[in-house]
Amino acid sequence: xxxxxxxxxxxxLPLFPLxxxxxxxxxxxxxxxxxxxxxxxxxxxxxxxxxxxxxxxxLRILALLTALLYAWRALSVQELDRWIAFIAVxxxxxxxxxxxxxxELTSLRVLALGFSISLLAPMLVSALLQRRVGIAYAGVTHGxxxxxxxxxxxxxxxxxxxxxxxxxxxxxxxxGILQQADLGMAAGICAVWLLWSWTALRLLExxxxxxxxxxxxxxxxxxTSSLVIVLGLVMxxxxxxxxSWR
Numbered sequence: 001x002x003x004x005x006x007x008x009x010x011x012x013l014p015l016f017p018l019x020x021x022x023x024x025x026x027x028x029x030x031x032x033x034x035x036x037x038x039x040x041x042x043x044x045x046x047x048x049x050x051x052x053x054x055x056x057x058x059l060r061i062l063a064l065l066t067a068l069l070y071a072w073r074a075l076s077v078q079e080l081d082r083w084i085a086f087i088a089v090x091x092x093x094x095x096x097x098x099x100x101x102x103x104e105l106t107s108l109r110v111l112a113l114g115f116s117i118s119l120l121a122p123m124l125v126s127a128l129l130q131r132r133v134g135i136a137y138a139g140v141t142h143g144x145x146x147x148x149x150x151x152x153x154x155x156x157x158x159x160x161x162x163x164x165x166x167x168x169x170x171x172x173x174x175x176g177i178l179q180q181a182d183l184g185m186a187a188g189i190c191a192v193w194l195l196w197s198w199t200a201l202r203l204l205e206x207x208x209x210x211x212x213x214x215x216x217x218x219x220x221x222x223x224t225s226s227l228v229i230v231l232g233l234v235m236x237x238x239x240x241x242x243x244s245w246r
Contacts (some may be wrong), residue, residue, distance in 0.1 A: 012046025013096060014089040015059070016066040026085040032127040039119050043092045043112035047105050055096050063096035064188045071195035078206055080126045080136040083199065084119055087162050090192060091115040091170065097185050098177035107176070114173030117236060121158030124229075125151070132218040138206025145208060148220035152208060154229055159204055163196035167237045 011018045022042060029035050055063075070090035077083045092115060095108055128151060129136035145152040161168040174193065178186055221229070 008049045009046050012042055012049065013063075014066060014093050015062050015096070016069060019066055019070065019089045019093065022089055023082070023085045026088070027081055032123060035123055036120055039088060039116050039123070040113070042088075043095065043116065044109060046092075047095075047109050047112060050099075050105060055099050060097050060185065063093045064185060064192075066093040067091070067192045068188065068195070071192050071199065074199040075195070075202060077199075078138040078203070080122065080129070080138070080203070083203055084122050084126065084162065087196065087199070088115070088119055090196070091164075091173075094174070094177050094189060094192070097189065098180045111173040111176045114169035114176075118161045118164070118168050118170035118173075121161045121233065122155075125155045125158045128221070129155075138203050143209070147218060150221040150226050154221065154226075155207055156204060157233065159200045161233075161236075163200045164193060169236060169239070 007018070011021055014022055026035060026038060029038065067090045070086045070093070074083050074086040074090070077086060092112065095112055098111055099105075099108055126136040132148070132151075144155065161170065164170040164174045166172075174189070178189055181189055
């Protein structure tokens, strides 16, 4: 009965194989604003549905395996949108491990928000690329710095934000989960983190290296847009640093 009761939670705090539902829904939605809302509320719904009891060891192991699976799957992905969905599932599944005596559900909501906010930046880059090029696909749009250096720089920073690079919120969310993990789980989480970094390098290689081959009729970010984006990233990092001291 307890396992059946955890099924709705396992959809929104993704556990394999129910994790596929979020990936399908995310890739089906094309509007940036709808996607942003989905990413912000999806894990929060899972925490609202969650029972007060601490998850069993078996559920935590399944959560770690889910995180490892989707981090590994992200290595072979070149489509930016699908990569974001895989990283989202991989990070949210780790919330099961952070669920324990040191973190009540209220604290987990903050950690989930840290992961979700960090995904908004690459989602915005994907929307900007699709608006300008028609596709956000590594290998097709390689050589981006040749034609749009500001957008390429934003892409690099946004991908680093998604894979828990300090000082972005996802980094402090990952640290919060590590505080709750035992030695074995902590080693698994570090393995997930390394896979995230590897996927980021492979993805960026497809966008940044070589030279631009498509028609050069795209516009880079203007100075005003670039300034707004930089200020937004600084505010997010500042909020993350403030939360980390509490």
